Every structure is written in structure tokens, then in C-alpha cells.
Amino acid sequence: MKPLQIGIVGAGGIAQRNAREAVASGAARIVGVFDVNHRAAREMAKALQSRFIPSYEELLADLEVEAVLLSTPHHLHRPMAIEAASRGKHVLVEKPVANNLDEARQMWDACQRAGVQMTVNYSFRYLPRIQKAKQLVDAGALGDIVGIQIINHQFKDAGYWSGARSNSPDDWRASREKCGGGFLIMNVCHVIDYLYYVTGLKAARVYSEYATLGSPAEVEDIISVSCRMNNGAIGSISASSIMRGTDQAEERIWGTNGSMILTSDGLSVYSTRAVDGRRPGKIHDLKKFPEVSWTAEWVKAFAHSVRTSGPPEISYADAWENLAFIQTAYQSMECQRPLDVPAFEARQ
Amino acid sequence: MAAWLEKLLVYCYARIPAALRPAFRSVFFWGQIRAEALVSRRRVRYGQRVSFLDFEIAHLEPFEYLSPRPNEVEIKTHCSTVSPGTERAVLCGLPGARKTFPYFPGYSCAGEIVATGSRVKGFKLGDRIAGRVRHLSGESVGTDFIFHIPEGVSYESASLIELGIITLQGLRKARIQPGDVVAVLGQGLIGQLAGRLARAGGASRVIAIAPTRNRARAALAPGGATEFVAMRESAFSPSSIAADVVIEAVGTPDAIATATLCARPGGRVVLLGSSRGLSRNVNLAALLQHRDIELVGAHISDMPATEASPGRHTYRQEGELFLDMLRTGRLSVTDLVTWRAAPDECNAVYETLAKGGREHVAMVLEWQRSVTNGK
Numbered sequence A: 001m002k003p004l005q006i007g008i009v010g011a012g013g014i015a016q017r018n019a020r021e022a023v024a025s026g027a028a029r030i031v032g033v034f035d036v037n038h039r040a041a042r043e044m045a046k047a048l049q050s051r052f053i054p055s056y057e058e059l060l061a062d063l064e065v066e067a068v069l070l071s072t073p074h075h076l077h078r079p080m081a082i083e084a085a086s087r088g089k090h091v092l093v094e095k096p097v098a099n100n101l102d103e104a105r106q107m108w109d110a111c112q113r114a115g116v117q118m119t120v121n122y123s124f125r126y127l128p129r130i131q132k133a134k135q136l137v138d139a140g141a142l143g144d145i146v147g148i149q150i151i152n153h154q155f156k157d158a159g160y161w162s163g164a165r166s167n168s169p170d171d172w173r174a175s176r177e178k179c180g181g182g183f184l185i186m187n188v189c190h191v192i193d194y195l196y197y198v199t200g201l202k203a204a205r206v207y208s209e210y211a212t213l214g215s216p217a218e219v220e221d222i223i224s225v226s227c228r229m230n231n232g233a234i235g236s237i238s239a240s241s242i243m244r245g246t247d248q249a250e251e252r253i254w255g256t257n258g259s260m261i262l263t264s265d266g267l268s269v270y271s272t273r274a275v276d277g278r279r280p281g282k283i284h285d286l287k288k289f290p291e292v293s294w295t296a297e298w299v300k301a302f303a304h305s306v307r308t309s310g311p312p313e314i315s316y317a318d319a320w321e322n323l324a325f326i327q328t329a330y331q332s333m334e335c336q337r338p339l340d341v342p343a344f345e346a347r348q
Numbered sequence B: 001m002a003a004w005l006e007k008l009l010v011y012c013y014a015r016i017p018a019a020l021r022p023a024f025r026s027v028f029f030w031g032q033i034r035a036e037a038l039v040s041r042r043r044v045r046y047g048q049r050v051s052f053l054d055f056e057i058a059h060l061e062p063f064e065y066l067s068p069r070p071n072e073v074e075i076k077t078h079c080s081t082v083s084p085g086t087e088r089a090v091l092c093g094l095p096g097a098r099k100t101f102p103y104f105p106g107y108s109c110a111g112e113i114v115a116t117g118s119r120v121k122g123f124k125l126g127d128r129i130a131g132r133v134r135h136l137s138g139e140s141v142g143t144d145f146i147f148h149i150p151e152g153v154s155y156e157s158a159s160l161i162e163l164g165i166i167t168l169q170g171l172r173k174a175r176i177q178p179g180d181v182v183a184v185l186g187q188g189l190i191g192q193l194a195g196r197l198a199r200a201g202g203a204s205r206v207i208a209i210a211p212t213r214n215r216a217r218a219a220l221a222p223g224g225a226t227e228f229v230a231m232r233e234s235a236f237s238p239s240s241i242a243a244d245v246v247i248e249a250v251g252t253p254d255a256i257a258t259a260t261l262c263a264r265p266g267g268r269v270v271l272l273g274s275s276r277g278l279s280r281n282v283n284l285a286a287l288l289q290h291r292d293i294e295l296v297g298a299h300i301s302d303m304p305a306t307e308a309s310p311g312r313h314t315y316r317q318e319g320e321l322f323l324d325m326l327r328t329g330r331l332s333v334t335d336l337v338t339w340r341a342a343p344d345e346c347n348a349v350y351e352t353l354a355k356g357g358r359e360h361v362a363m364v365l366e367w368q369r370s371v372t373n374g375k
Helices: A013-024 A038-047 A056-061 A074-086 A101-114 A128-138 A158-162 A183-199 A294-308 A316-335 B003-014 B018-040 B084-092 B161-174 B189-200 B253-262 B284-289 B315-328 B343-354
Strands: A004-009 A028-034 A067-070 A090-093 A118-120 A145-153 A203-211 A222-229 A234-240 A248-255 A258-263 A266-271 A283-286 B044-054 B057-066 B072-081 B109-116 B128-131 B138-142 B146-148 B181-185 B205-210 B227-230 B243-248 B263-271 B294-297 B337-341 B362-366
Touching: A004 A013, A004 A056, A004 A294, A013 A028, A013 A038, A013 A067, A013 A294, A028 A038, A028 A056, A028 A294, A056 A074, A067 A074, A067 A294, A074 A090, A074 A101, A090 A101, A090 A294, A101 A118, A101 A316, A118 A294, A118 A316, A128 A183, A128 A258, A128 A266, A145 A183, A183 A222, A183 A234, A183 A248, A183 A316, A203 A316, A222 A316, B018 B044, B018 B057, B044 B138, B044 B343, B057 B138, B057 B343, B084 B343, B109 B138, B128 B161, B128 B315, B146 B315, B161 B189, B161 B243, B161 B263, B161 B315, B181 B189, B181 B253, B189 B205, B189 B243, B243 B253, B253 B263, B253 B284, B337 B343, B343 B362
Parallel strands: A004 A028, A004 A067, A067 A090, A090 A118, A145 A234, B181 B205, B181 B243, B205 B227, B243 B263, B263 B294, B337 B362
Antiparallel strands: A145 A248, A203 A222, A222 A234, A248 A258, A258 A266, A266 A283, B044 B057, B072 B109, B072 B138, B072 B362, B109 B128, B128 B146
């Protein structure tokens, strides 16, 4: 299959990683690199043995470019994606898809009009431990899911917020207008995506409390969310970027027949059922997973969907539902009451 | 094993780190059975059995047993029937049924003899037998609780033998007379068998009573109940049943009270279900005394071992009668089997049972389906 010819937009840390993994996937070729920081873009192009493109317009005008990979601040996703689509380019965009559902809808409409495809980088679901978790849940290891818990804490220092630690310094992450929110939309969105993917459930109602208590930023650095899933299960999120000295990242899913704990090391599962040939009534620790580039898998899958004109594995609906949860969680605190999370089908 | 040795082993075991105990146990039992094999000059056999690992968790696991002693036979199981009341009680930890885990359930199976001890009389290689054996692919057992399966009776039907004996001894104590109206409260497997045996015993009307109509079809099959009453689906009034004999086949204290109200004044209530739990504030005077009700306990543990008397047959007599009724067609149980499961489906079978199993009557494990017989 002919590699997808991608124009890289953005030369920050994540953009560099995305571009490297896109090449490593074997399903893509980098045609050129653009960033408003020309020095960073030149260095990145050189490292990728690609060429530097001095403006976004020139990148979009390049006939070799079939798709753009947007690793830019959140508020730029909408205008850049719409412009790319209008020039007939497929769109790979970093998460979140946009800062709000209206922007996301405009991006989708533009892609639909132009007949191009769009995907969002919720690629953690390609991690082998996440794939395994989904396989176990689908096989009934947990029975009917009744509870979901996300615990995600770390420490983001002043350099993160000012951009001083980036090769392309910018303080957009601290801006509510540019970033759309803080730790929830920036980091926990990945976890929300893969738990939606693993469980097949969506949040139906949500309430949050959040604050900015220890960071030089407008956006939240601590948040607690309670939610009811569409099957009646109860979920909670405890997350912050101001927990010093320790990183915590753990998700628990439990149901009528078992429980599962996901960590960065792997997963442990307990089931009353003999799923996957495993003895029931026992905690099984699954830690040995192959090293897989989740980003490469994402690019590979998207390239395949473009070439075969099939729907992307990580779809607009996935990204929209993720953003709907986040946006509703933020709104719930602002109006100080639980809110129903809009359903994707109802809004389209 | 000597008590002092057992105490010493328990003392040592308690001092082993918890993480190492499963491995230690495996090694210990591996050595123990081989030592026993060496001393008694028998061979180690490999099989599979159902094990309750914990509350609501059943699993098919390999196990080892020894070839038969001189007075034992080795059987290869074809079918074993789940006893819904007793096994669910253990599985779910119902009052009065607390067991330690792992627990190896089952007591009603059918199979064939694949080896015999030197002193066994009356059974030979290849004989088809049924009896009190757990849910397992094979085992060496004594001959006190096994029966020859008559020609023409399937392994599946014969595997209901222990449940048939339980029901027959209860029906015998009910002293049903031709023309009696018999009500059977509870339409699980025991209740269904009770309805059919009551008809065979001469009852003119048999009224099957259950909460819903889930099991009505099986209850009203030819040779079974003549009427069906769903307590939740109609304006149920126990006193309108007015049965001469009421067979309580539910196994709860509340059901005993309901069964008593279903009996006519002067009637008889037979407690066939293994009642678990406690009930308070029961007005025995109103339920029994003022209405002249006779309450009859009928648990299988109360059967005479050898000496029969009117109204009390031995275990062997009841077993042979059950199989003979199957042979002659006076009793049919094939349609009661609602789930024929492979042994490795036992986890799902018992999960269903733990949830009440209301959509099933008899669940049979078919051991010759995908059983590797161990190694």
C-alpha cells in the first residue's frame, strides 16, 4: 500500500514524536514540516530527512501532501483543520479535537464537504494492555460493569506552563481560551477515551469540582468528577497536576463478575469466570506486553482507512463524545449542578 | 493421619509465607497421593472435577485419585446432574450451608465401571451404574451407593438418581392415597419430580404452585401436575388450594408457612425442601394446631440404612424403584433436562444457578464431551 504523504504542522515535543512514529509506522512518508517557529521546524525537518516549509499555505498548496498532522495548540485545531479540508487534505489532529463541540462540528462539516477523512490522536487505545483489557471485558470477565474509577496525579512545574521546557516556547497551555481547560482536557482525556473504548460505555450525567490551586495558569490543575454511565454504572475521576513527589495513574473497572486495575505497568484482573483460559477467583497480573508504538498504530490505521476509503478506527464520534464529557464536566461546576452529557446521535 | 502429625503440619503450614502456600499445598498433596499409592499398591489416576473455589465461583480443574481398593469400583462418568437446592446453597453461602472452599459438589451421577477391586461382588467391568458420586470425570467409589442402570434407561435420566431418591422418600412419608389432592409448592427439580411421582402414586389432582409460570410447561407435561398456579400472576389465595397433602419443595421457612396454608384442615404437609434460614413470629397455633395439620419432616438423612418398615424404605430400595420407574416408563425425566452442558461450561452453569436458575429445571454435565480425563 502506498504510504500516506503527510505534512507535519507543529514542531513541539509531541509533534516531533508524532512525526517520528508516523515514519516508523511504514505507512506514511513525511513530505514537509511547518511551524511558526522556523528554527524548530528546520531542525525537525532535518532530523526527519524531510524539507522545511515556511508557511501553512505553502504546505497546503503542496500537491504531494495528502494529509496534515496537526500537533498545534488546541485553539488552532479548528481553523487549521477547516483550511486543510478545504484544500482536499485529510486531517490527523492531536487530542482534544477542539476546545468545544461547536468547533468540532465545524471541523467535521468541513471534512464532510471536502470528502476527506479526519481522525484524532486518541492512540493510547492501541497500547497492548488496553487492547487486552478490552478483550477481557468483551469476553465477559467483569460481567455487567458497575463502577469505573480514574486516579491520575502528577506534578507539572512552572516550566510546563510557561513553555520554557519546550523547544518551541509558548504559554498557551495556561490559557483557558487557547487550551480549553487544564488537566482534564489536556491529559485525562486520553484515559476517558480508552475507558470508553474498553467498556463500551459513555457517561450520561456528570458533575465536577475543579480549581487552580498551585499553578501559574487560568486552567484547572485539580479536578474531581462524578458521573453516571449510560448503563447506570457510577464513575469517578480524581486528577491533578499539582501532586508533588509522586505520580499516580491507575484506573479501576469493576462489574458483577470481576474487577480490573490498569496501570502503566500492565493490568490485573479478577473474575469469577474462567475467561481467557485463566483460573477464576484469582487475581492475575498481566505485565509482559510487547513494546508497541501506539502513535505508529494510529497513523497506520488511518492510512489504511484513507487508502481503502473506510471509516477511521478513531472516529469523529469518538472524539466528539470525549469532548462532550469534558465540556459538560466543566459546565456542571460553573452552573453548580449535575448535567446530562449530550449523546452523539442526538446532536448530529 | 495421626492427630499430632496433623497439628504439626498445620503449625508448620501457618509459618510458611502466604505467597508460597499454594505451591507448598500442591507439592504436599502430590507427594501424599503417591505415598498412599505406594503403600496400598494402587495407581494414580487423572481426572477432572468441578470445584467451588469461592462463593459463586465454580471451575473445572484437574485432580488425581487412586485406582480402586479391593472393595471399590472405578467409574467413568457420563452424566452428572446438578442438585439445584443443595449446590446453590453452598455456592451462595445460604444459611446452614456454610462450607470451606475449595468445595467439590455433586452427588447424583451415572457412568460405567472401568475397573473393579478384587473383592467386589455384584458389579463387573463395563456395568452401567448410577449413584451418589460428585461432579467429576472418574473416581474410585464403594458400592453402597451405586446402582445398576436397567436396560433402556439413558445415562442422563439415571443421573437424576439421588434427586429421585430424595423425592421418593419424601413422597413415601406423605402417604398419598388414591384420589388425594396433592399440592406441590415449588417447581424446581425436586418439585417437578414430586409432582410426577405423586401422580404415579395415585393422586387424582396434582396442583403445581410456583411464583411464576416459568416452569409451567414442564410441570404440566403428561404424567405431571394437572393444574398450575402462579402465585405472582393471579390473586393467589393459599386456602383455596385445600390440598389433602402439600409437598413443600422450596426450602425456605416462609414456604413452610405458605405450604401449611395450602393444606385443608386435617391435611398433611411434607417438608421435602431443605429449609435454610430462620423465621420469626410464626403463629404455630393458627398454622397447625387450630387446623389439625400434620407436619412431616422428610430429609434424605433420615432414611434407614438397612431396615425397611411401612412408610420408610431403605436408600437402596428407593434407588432401585426410581430406576425401575424409568425403565417401565412410569416416570420420564428427559424433558426436565433444560441444560446439557460440557464440563468446561460449569462456570457458566453455576453462575446461572447462583442467580437463581429460574429458567432451568435440571442441568446435566455431560462428561464425555471434550473431557481429556486429565493428562
